[in-house]
Amino acid sequence: MLNQLYDHIEKSLPPKRYQHTLGVIEVAVALAKQYDINEHSAEIAALLHDVSKCMNLEELHFYVECDETLKYYGDMGELLHGFAGSVYAKKELGIHDEDILSAIKYHTIGRRGMTTLEKIIYIADAVEPNRNYPNVDLIREKAKTCINDAILLEVDRKLKHLLEIDAPIHPNTVDMRNCILGELGK
Template sequence: MEYSREQLIEIVSGQMPAKRWKHVEGVMESAVILAERFGADPVKADLAALLHDLAKFWPVERQEAVIRDNGLNPELLEYDKQMLHAEVGAFISERDYGIADPEVLDAIRYHTSGRVGMTKLDKIVCLADYIEPGRDFPGVEKIRELAKLSLEEALIAGFDSTISFLLEKRKTIFPLTVLARNDLIRETKGLHV
């Protein structure tokens, strides 16, 4: 069954508190702006942003079960529970809501961690999640300013902010985030093979 955008909005907004839905709306708006600014497909950006937090408010046990029962990335189970919803959201978007576009699914899957070789859409959704209008954390204005000029520089600043926060709190850092950051630095220096 194919779902309309309106049906997906109803489904997703019904699975989270109103405050979180406002965040999702901000990510959708920011993703479309970034897609238009940097030459990506705004329809795909909007769809990935709409679905990016689909599983965010599911009980952790349910998210863990989806990962275990469906052979998804087991490494996620060893890190902060905030990492689970992206992988679960991508899986559920495909299985239950018929999203077949691998680019959209990857943008959902990697919006929290990033990855090596991020696509333009991956970068847009990840960055939109950092800079949507409702976000307020130290350094967000700098990231918003960088986002006017460079997806990569803005994302590096975003990852730096996340990593610094996790270091300060003595929390583990998901290795893919460090690898994604390093890859973006290489990309900005033209060191990609």
């Protein structure tokens, strides 16, 4: 089954996006070991996290279920591909593990109360070896010792960027940040 999923993803994504996916798998499996969670779940979630990345808006909307989180933000493509990917993984690929589906769903915007698997996919997406931006090495190293600190660094970078380009910020991202601050006792 795993080989079939790899074949499906390789066929669904352009080579560069597939390379990115392999990078996310590499980091996610290493972090799963580090944080003592199921490595197989991390591999599946990482493999499928961008399964809907190349869908057009029509296809995305076909898969996205009506969801309170999408209210007012339903046309943000970056957000939609996680939501559509999670539904696609369940309906078309037979994935029923709720933690895996949630990790796919929220990998771009996060949410309050993320599980360790969700945090791992969120940060692996941001720091896989093909990513290259100022401070990526710092966030990469931080992820190995304190995933919450790594997410804070990454989310601050993301929020600054969104403010600079006057882009909408999904409330889930702010919720995720507040929640992680709480978990860190700040």
